Amino acid sequence: MDAVDGGGRVAARFAGLARQLTAATASGPGLPVSREEYREALLACRAELRDFITEIQCSPILLRLAWHDAGTYDKRIADWPRCGGANGSIIYDEEINHDANAGLFKGVKYLQPFHKRLPVISWADLIQLAGATAIEVAGGPVIPMRYGRVTATECAKDGNLPDAMAPxxxxxxxxxxxxxxxxxxxxLSDQDIVALSGAHTIGRA
Known part of the structure; x- marks a missing residue:
């Protein structure tokens, strides 16, 4: 039970999340799962993530991990997974070792036990679920999400994320x-740039 919101509000939040979930073909072991099974796995994972993030106080790194996985997206490329985006490819050594991702291996390590316990959830979904849950735990809003991402088997090219300094x-x-x-x-737009840049207040904490 949530000590702040009370049981009713928690139930409403879970019901809202359940309505947002979509059917998915999960990566990992490659086992086919029904929409209901995937939804139940996501709900269970979200509850565990809330407890874990609250205890470890790791909202910053999980939010940064989710953004850096998604921030490789290139709208000019039609082919998936070459277009990058929130596809879980940041779990691979080639991408996690990009300069822009320094330190994020720890975020992946935090999530490994969750993926081991609930392997039907794709890494792509798990990373974004963790990021959204991190925002909630930090006192932010419940982020409307759609699930059903498939984990890529190849990495986005280096250089898709912003460089910290010139050149x-x-x-x-x-x-x-x-x-x-x-x-x-x-x-994304200039307004999006301003809004997302504000996430550094948490992401660098």
Missing amino acids: FGDGAVNAAVHIRNVFYRMG
Whole structure:
């Protein structure tokens, strides 16, 4: 039971999450699961994640992990998984060792026991579920999510995430141009840039 919201509100939150879930073909062991089985696994995982994140106080790294997995998306590429995005490829050594992902191996390590206990949940979904739950635990809103992501078997190319300092991989003349190039590539706007940049308040905590 949630000590702040009370049982009724917690039940309402879980009911809302259940309505958001979609059928999925899970990665991992490759076992076919029904929509209901996948939903139940996600609900169980979310409850465990809330307890774990609250105890370990790891909202920052899980939020950053979710963003860095998703932030490789390139709207100009139609083919999946070459287009990048929230596909779980950050779990692979090749991608987790990109300079922009420094330290995020710890976030993957935190999630490994959850994937082991609930292997029907794809890594792609698990990472985004953890990020959304991290926001809630940190006092943020319940994030509407759709599930059913399949974990990619190949990594996005290095350089899709923003560089911390010059020289910038895209050849931008300054940081403002570079950030816009990166976010516009994902189909995001200047308003999105401002909103998402604010996440560093948590992500670097």
